């Protein structure tokens with residue numbers, strides 16, 4: 001049964017636009033989103049999107065262009081928050097984009113902050129965990145870590161945008177990845193275009 005609650009992590013892999021687009025779309029489908037940012041996520045978002053660097057002055061409006069009241073920003077060092085425990089029921093977690101550092105920590109059970117702990121909880125509770133890694137090229141350690149996570153039940157959706165529907169903007173290109181994340185969460189959204197299907 002759906003709880004209408006989703007946990008979202010953002011890490012310091014390139015592709016802050018994927019996080020931005022995913023949150024805007026996911027906020028239309030979920031009652032409540034619990035958002036956790038790594039420190040490095042802010043650095044990369046500052047570089048790529050120009051969002052404020054300072055955690056204290058940073059607001060979601062900087063990132064999303066609008067305030068979305070159903071998104072609750074959590075402190076990545078605070079374990080006194082719902083997703084830190086398996087007793088809190090939610091529909092799963094998406095980490096978008098997901099750095100190779102975070103992939104490695106989750107694959108080896110090193111839950112050293114709220115983000116990696118929340119992912120650990122999803123795996124132990126057999127809940128949906130979707131990782132959107134971005135790196136190129138990948139070394140064999142990264143590939144093994146991703147395989148370990150897939151074997152543990154995570155869904156790996158690499159940030160590989162699709163070109164076949166001829167995206168006309170960066171947002172449309174990023175949305176080809178967002179559509180696949182939503183599809184794998186079981187969410188129907190107009191972003192999803194089915195290849196060669198009747199409209």
Ligand SMILES: Cc1cc2nc3c(=O)[nH]c(=O)nc-3n(C[C@H](O)[C@H](O)[C@H](O)COP(=O)(O)O)c2cc1C
Nearest residue numbers: 011012013014038040041047099100101102134135
């Ligand atoms: C501009 C920039 C781009 C980066 N891009 C990537 C990337 O695409 N993939 C990746 O795994 N790490 C990337 N990194 C490195 C991560 O930010 C770094 O490994 C960091 O420790 C990840 O920490 P986190 O997982 O806690 O966010 C990038 C760093 C910077 C500054």
